[in-house]
Amino acid sequence: MAKVTKLIKVSRGCLGDEESAEVAEAFAYGYFGHAAKVEEFERRLADYLGAKHVVATNTGTSALHLALDALGIGEGDDVIVPSLTFVASFQAIRATGATPIPCDVYPDTLLMDLDDAEARITPRTRVLMPVHYVGAPCNLQGLGALAARYGLKLVEDAAHAFGSSYQGRRIGSFGDATCFSFDSIKNITCGEGGAVACGDAALAELMRRKRVLGIDRRPPASPSERPSGMTFEVATTGFRYHMSNINAAIGLAQLRKANAFIARRREICRQYDRAFLGVTGLVPLQVNYDETAPHIYVIRVKDGRRDALMQYLREEGIETGINYVPNHLHPLFRHAGRPLPETERAFGEILTLPLHVGLTPSDVEEIIDRVVAFMRQG
Ligand SMILES: Cc1ncc(COP(=O)(O)O)c(C=O)c1O
Structure with a gap:
């Protein structure tokens, strides 16, 4: 509940x-x-x-x-x-x-x-x-x-x-x-x-x-x-x-605030990466934050556990997202061309975690704790 x-x-x-x-x-x-x-x-x-x-x-x-x-x-x-x-x-x-x-x-x-x-x-x-x-x-x-x-x-x-x-x-x-x-x-x-x-x-x-x-x-x-x-x-x-x-x-x-915003966004992403790297079932994207001003933080959740993690985080008061439904799966853009296996595989695994400059250090710690706790439940 x-x-x-x-x-x-x-x-x-x-x-x-x-x-x-x-x-x-x-x-x-x-x-x-x-x-x-x-x-x-x-x-x-x-x-x-x-x-x-x-x-x-x-x-x-x-x-x-x-x-x-x-x-x-x-x-x-x-x-x-x-x-x-x-x-x-x-x-x-x-x-x-x-x-x-x-x-x-x-x-x-x-x-x-x-x-x-x-x-x-x-x-x-x-x-x-x-x-x-x-x-x-x-x-x-x-x-x-x-x-x-x-x-x-x-x-x-x-x-x-x-x-x-x-x-x-x-x-x-x-x-x-x-x-x-x-x-x-x-x-x-x-x-x-x-x-x-x-x-x-x-x-x-x-x-x-x-x-x-x-x-x-x-x-x-x-x-x-x-x-x-x-x-x-x-x-x-x-x-x-x-x-x-x-x-x-x-x-x-x-x-005027762009560089400060970007620095804080990078800091949060690096903290997520460090926390998730060794966790079985979680695969961060390979992103070089020296050159990336990150807009969203996306992680891949393996073994079919993405939707359950999303639901659990929601119950814990943490909003997440899926960026995006691949466009070739929308009725308007369906196509009969070459398949897109990596895109479709990613669609079942990607999860967007909170990322914005309004996150407090304790928000970030709480998100990490909840994600890691769920994945370690096995
Ligand atoms: C990848 C991408 N392209 C285009 C847009 C369109 O931008 P806007 O919402 O300003 O129309 C967005 C906005 O979310 C986006 O994420």
Whole structure:
């Protein structure tokens, strides 16, 4: 019987007075659409990531859709993407009219398997979309070489990987387009938000136009500068994907805390790894936390015990998750292609344990104690 008094959440954002102060400034400014704080957030993100261009959006899903659309992806095209990702990656591809082609993952990292991805390339393939699952960087050197060999675009789903690096450079400074999410539980949050980082000025400009219905105009320096009855011209398909000044205000305050947040997240993951490494039936993912800014902590639970552990933790007041139901198992994305054995095996074993900066040291100890106690029961 459930005896829960306190629930330790699996994920949550951490907002404070700094975010309130930034939002108060946005209120005082009086215009809540695309305005000065969005532009400042984009500049600061570009500096942080080492990216040439950053285009902020209202969600990570819209960032993915916007990038694919601006790269000219549409009907008749295939995009190869790991099945083990949030459904947002698949829906963003489908929104362009293209077909998501699910591929398998390596068992030890659950990152895109490059050999499997290559085996799925056909003349219809236009894009490789790796997912930096849990925040761990994919093999971008190998992916870049594969994309170049077949003339494909590389669009990274970096929703989990804000702050992660690969070979000493931040994720966001590689690839044709790298898409981030700043939804409420990500490494940093805007409340809701996203961004595309890219190196190509023309692509960035096209995305800026497309995110506001194809309208080409700069934001006003202040509300009083808005010319009344302004006319404009539209020459491209566009969407309503811009980030609001209020969400950017939250993001600016969060960005100042990003390194502290990431340090605490890494510390918790390393503590989990140390505690679970010798425990029979538990297999942590192979993650290098020197380069990973972890968004979630995923462990594999062997011998068919995952669901029982999940239930036990729930009764002990510890929320967990399963990231994710593989997309090729959803009715919408069922496919008759090559099987995905590693993904399906992982689906039966993965468990996401709590990871956020609101966890206290005693929360982390309690989670470890409960998990280890359950596994040792045999
Ligand atoms: C892997 C992945 N891709 C894309 C997204 C979409 O981001 P958003 O929720 O900001 O639309 C998420 C968000 O959870 C995600 O985890």
